Amino acid sequence: MIKTNRRKFVRNVTGLAMGAGLLPWSCSSGRSSRYPYRVLGRTGEKVSILTLGGYHVAQESITDEMGIQIIRTAIDNGVTFLDNAHNYNSGRSERLMGLALRDSYREKVLLMTKLKSRKLEEIKRQLETSLERFGLDSYDLMQFHDIGQEKDDVDAIYRNGLIDWAEEMRSQGVFSYIGFTGHRDPEVLLEMIERGQTWDTVQMPLNPGDHHRTVSFEKDVLPLALERDIGIIGMKSNGFGRMGESGIATPVEGLRYAMSLPVSTIVSGIDTLEILEENVSVFQQFTPMTEEERSELLTRCEGASDVIENYYRRNRHREQNTPSRS
Secondary structure (H helix, E strand, O other), X not given: OOOHHHXXXXXXXXXXXXXXXXXXXXXXXXXXXXXXXXEOHHHOOEEEOEEEOOOHHHOOOOOHHHHHHHHHHHHHOOOOEEOOOOOHHHHHHHHHHHHHOOOOHHHHOEEEEEEOOOOHHHHHHHHHHHHHHHOOOOOOEEEEOXXXXXXXXHHHHHHOOHHHHHHHHHHOOOOOEEEEEOOOOXXXXXXXXXXXXXXXXXXXXXXXXXXXXXXXXXXXXXXXHHHOOOEEEEEOOOOOOHHHHHOOOOHHHHHHHHHOOOOOXXXXXXXXXXXXXXXXXXXXXXXXOOHHHHHHHHHHHOOOHHHHOOOOOOOOOOOOOOOOOO
């Protein structure tokens, strides 16, 4: 059941931030007083509000040299959190990031990767493969990937021994923090939290299209995560490219919108130095959206949820209060 007071809470804290022109939920100068950093929930880690995505930077069209240059340039410009996943680009994303993190770059970042299997022996193999690709014996954050792809994902995570295994790996120092991700159904993420595990992080879409849904990540999952002190990692601020391509809003508007929410960081997919420069500029010079900017953007995006978020799947909550735009 969705608790309406959660929605009221996130509206109030967002409004406070915009009205005051600041972010009261643990904004910090972090590793550099020049750029905005925030605390990643209960982990206590200070991370840049921009996270470099691991998928786009290793697509087939990008050379190893260019991918490494994008990753290192991001780090050189204050980005301290890197996203990845075992299945991205058939492993090239992890291999390329491992190469980029040589020569002391590893010490400058919080490194995250995601594992997708719901079977214990298979996820063990995925972990070993990810470590081999990175060329490391440990990393910082492991997240169970894409919760909601299958209808029994939550049961599989809780009942197949995966949480006990993850806690054992944490105790051995293979990774320090445990979280999960999902982009298909907010109710599945709510169930992941409410089933009782003390999660360190949750990664989910946050954009104006999501805002207008009857049950949304922003209005329902985000406030519960805040209540539980879970580090909130936003993603798909540009709807995996669809918002900007549609002309409804620009990628910069989507990034600023998501960063203006009470989150720790926003993952951005970047595959050129030009896009990196644009996104780093938003990060380094970040100012929260005013209430007027936010209201105008949301009005512009009303009715376009399915245009912006084609990846979304309502497994249980079928109705939507905004029909897609033709």
